[in-house]
Amino acid sequence: MTPVELSRTVLCAVRSAVDAGELQVDVPVRVVVEPSRPGGRGDYATNVALRLARSAGRPAPQVAEVIRRRLTGTRGLARVDITGPGFLNLTLDRPERGARELIALILREGGAYGHGDAFAGRTTEQAVADEARAEAVGHAVVRLIAAQGGRSAVRRAAPGERAVIRPVPAPDGTADGDPQAVRWSLLHAAPHDTPRPWTAYAPLRAENPLFRVRYAHSRTHALRRNARDLGFAAEPGELPEARDGASGQTLVRLLAAYPRTLTAAATHQAPDRLARHLVDLADAYLRFQGEYRVLPSGDEKPSAAHRARLALAEAVGTVLAGGLTLLGIHAPEHL
Incomplete structure (x- = not known):
């Protein structure tokens, strides 16, 4: 729900x-x-x-x-x-809806999945500290509020005014570098934590959570392209049970929790909640992909299981893209 x-x-x-x-x-x-x-x-x-x-x-x-x-x-x-x-x-109640129904909903709504009306009819203003991280958080909050049906704007707090958004400032040099890595650095840490330097999020390595999120998104697009070449498309259906923790149900739970995460991130002015949710979703998907074949191999014909797994992959890609967009980060189809 x-x-x-x-x-x-x-x-x-x-x-x-x-x-x-x-x-x-x-x-x-x-x-x-x-x-x-x-x-x-x-x-x-x-x-x-x-x-x-x-x-x-x-x-x-x-x-x-x-x-x-x-x-x-x-x-x-x-x-x-x-x-x-x-x-x-x-x-x-969890699971909130069947996997088939939830995945079909995500594929139908696309990037609008998870958006709500918690802020409908409300206009707010984000007074932020005069600092790079506060401004990045403020702009992300504006996008999150818009996704909840509200309107908001960012302005720097006037002298002597208490800023509404005032996370721990970024260390010197954190805000200089690759724009995507910089933005993730400023948004991924909780407001009371000091963000890591942007250089921690630039390498294309598994240790980098931003890379894992963007890589998982690109893999879902690659699967869609490959499936198209094989002549079949996604179709929501039954998903495999848990195997070494890499279950389709784990992904379904994370997909179902996404709307709550967006509402909480907007309500509490905490885009870090969304960033961490995307990391959890990407990591669960990469485990799933490592355990289950989404595409048929050799002379194998596409089955209902392949179509259902492809639908799940496309739903994951949809949510990862939507979340990254709300954070102001590009979601690449190729990486």
Whole structure:
């Protein structure tokens, strides 16, 4: 269940409670669902009960309980809890959708997969410190917010103003060099960590996480080209079980988590979350590719398994390309 679907699910629960006479309120146009704060419960939280409490003429926890009952048992939700003054905390059921359905969705939506509306109707401004890393993070946050339906802009904090985005500054020389490696260097580390020099991300070696992400993306395109030459195309289907940790299900879980990662990265102004997710996805895909043959060999005819594995590879490539683009980094088809 993506953030957009989750928002619609909560809204439908409110509407059904109103239709049943359990709540006497005007149904809101939309419900904002955001990733749970650190230390919170579940995957997402919404304050819709607090927003409706006054018009309902009831305490927010009572309103939340009405909505909770409507949400309980919903496919894709493992549990719904009420915390604090009336927040609804939502824990997703995993796997959130079947592999076939998820992969088909990714291939259908392409680069828009994972985008949501958590920031729809909101306009924000990112006041950043006068420093290269802060500006790089700020511009990445703007792209992430746009992917969540919002509008944002970057400006340098005025003298004496507290910057909203102020990560640990990059060491001297970090921001000088290959633009792709520099940008990854500035975005990959957590805000409280000092970024490594860009030279750590320039070599075309397995030790370089940026190389692994871009290499994995290029390999998915190579497989698509080779499959086309062999006369077959991707078709979502059943995937192999785990073998030495390189299972298709591992990739499906990472693909399913991508929308949550984008929403969290935008909400917490943390593009490093997206960068690390891309590394995890690329590493899992490279393990998978090393264990399973995506293309037939010799005189072997393409099978349903080959088509399903190719569909999985294309879905991985789609997400890697979309994530790199949001970070402002080129996703090469050849490497």
